[in-house]
Amino acid sequence: MNLRPIFTLMLAVFAGCGPSTPTADTARPLDDSTAPKALDLPPVAGPKPDKSEPAAATLVNAVLMAHTSSQPSMVDKLKKVHVKRKGVVRFAEVQSNATMEIFIWGDQYRATYSAEAKGNAADTFSLNGNTGWKLLPVLGPQPSQMTPDDLDTVLPDVRGDRLLFLFPLADEKLTAVTARESKAGSDAVVRVWVGDAPPVLLSVDGKTNRLKRITYEGKESGQVATRSLELFDLAPVAGVLLPNRVQYAIGTVSLTNWTKIEYEVPGVFELSVFDKP
16 A cells, blocks of 8 residues: 555645654655666556456466465455554655554455654545545544545555455456566566456566566546556565565655555454444
8 A cells, every 4th residue: 555646635735734854863765766667567558358368367376376385265364454564655855754554354445544744643544345435634533435536546556555465366357468478587467457447567576476566557636647566575474475565656756665564364353443433
């Protein structure tokens, strides 16, 4: 999960609030060197076929096998997770330490975010499918429904974040086509659709079949922009390889670097965590 697009609706408010600049000992620099370079990926968009290409479906299954020690059903337990992240986020020219707590249960998703640059005020949003609510203290103490513009901004990142937990790749409604084949051990790229959602590119390590990057499109200031999540330092969590670091970028600019991630699998929480307060 990522900060700038997810919280564009929030940051537009914060930008005018005069956030304090974080001190040098708390703000760590973001690294743009791993952000996807121009033209090194196929286009995200493409025509959706009636069914998956066999080679692409085989690659998606290989990803699941590679992350689960050949037990792809293991990803089912990731449908209910509780995650805590710490890292650094970029607000324009300011970099700030930030935290995010996430709850996922199937199609339901809730995230609470805070950053030093805006006084560590906790902002929360929750989605169930294609509807949701938000609670931004800077706008008042009461939650409100997400608008269509909010959802256009938030949903792509929620879908991308869910893919980090791999279980959408096991969805029987997933459709996949090859966007770029692996050559001499280079990354393969497969374009996938999960149900009726827009397409996403999965970059797959040509040697290990592990997922390296998730790339998708979303609106940024009213314009369609490419967003990406890059996975680092994979380690087993409840038998499934998950990243210990995730870097998020819009285009070639890195905006969030989660450097400490704690997973609870399965998540120990009640369904009421998604209820509007």
